[in-house]
Amino acid sequence: NFMLTQSRSVSESPGMTVTISCTGNSGSIASNYVQWYQQRPGSAPTTVIYANKERPSGVPDRFSGAIDTSSNSASLTISGLKTEDEADYYCQTREVFGGGTKLTVL
Amino acid sequence: QVQLVESGGGVVQPGRSLRLSCATSGFTFNTYPMHWVRQAPGKGLEWVAVISYDGSYQDYADSVRGRFTISRDNSKKTLYLQMSSLRIEDTAVFYCARDRFITSIDWIFDLSGRGTLVSVSS
Numbered sequence: 001n002f003m004l005t006q007s008r009s010v011s012e013s014p015g016m017t018v019t020i021s022c023t024g025n026s027g028s029i030a031s032n033y034v035q036w037y038q039q040r041p042g043s044a045p046t047t048v049i050y051a052n053k054e055r056p057s058g059v060p061d062r063f064s065g066a067i068d069t070s071s072n073s074a075s076l077t078i079s080g081l082k083t084e085d086e087a088d089y090y091c092q093t094r095e096v097f098g099g100g101t102k103l104t105v106l
Numbered sequence: 107q108v109q110l111v112e113s114g115g116g117v118v119q120p121g122r123s124l125r126l127s128c129a130t131s132g133f134t135f136n137t138y139p140m141h142w143v144r145q146a147p148g149k150g151l152e153w154v155a156v157i158s159y160d161g162s163y164q165d166y167a168d169s170v171r172g173r174f175t176i177s178r179d180n181s182k183k184t185l186y187l188q189m190s191s192l193r194i195e196d197t198a199v200f201y202c203a204r205d206r207f208i209t210s211i212d213w214i215f216d217l218s219g220r221g222t223l224v225s226v227s228s
Contacts, residue, residue: 032213033213035214035215037151037215037217044220044221045201045217046217047214047215047216047217050214090151092153092213092215093213094213095153095213096153097151097153098150099150100150100151
């Protein structure tokens with residue numbers, strides 16, 4: 001079965017840049033679009049990146065997405081970190097979600 | 107703007123049934139595929155089911171296939187999830203989600219609702 005693997009947690013300081021990775025275990029992650037969802041504590045998930053690198057309206061350009069076919073992975077990069085970015089981040093392609101990465105901004 | 111309001115959750119015993127609803131507004135409901143996605147307490151997101159814009163096609167996660175039925179009433183702009191033979195492991199917050207683009211299923215979820223909690227317990 002196809003799976004997406006994410007690191008469980010990452011932490012970084014305000015103002016810095018962090019990259020969260022999402023690796024597919026088989027096939028090509030580039031075969032379908034990858035999305036990224038942000039879920040703040042106690043809230044529903046919201047989309048921060050769709051179709052690999054597109055940002056919904058209202059999402060700041062500090063958020064960017066990319067695909068690396070050589071490593072069969074997708075990445076979400078957040079620059080100029082703010083405390084409000086502290087959340088769980090999930091990657092997804094078709095019916096599969098990654099396990100989520102907890103971002104701590106301290 | 108897009109609004110998705112889930113309802114129908116509650117506490118139910120194992121083996122019983124429950125029907126969830128998702129009332130929608132702010133978009134042309136009958137042109138978008140719709141999904142249900144769930145999240146068990148303290149766990150990650152799990153896709154549950156999808157239905158085409160006209161209701162002619164449905165698909166399910168293996169974990170719910172044969173027990174859950176997704177449907178829609180385009181005249182009422184409402185999505186449903188009929189859940190039967192509920193198990194303790196079905197305990198979760200259930201979100202409805204709209205596909206980002208019309209007609210074809212694109213698997214890009216717009217999760218705008220707050221979800222409804224289903225708790226399966228004896």
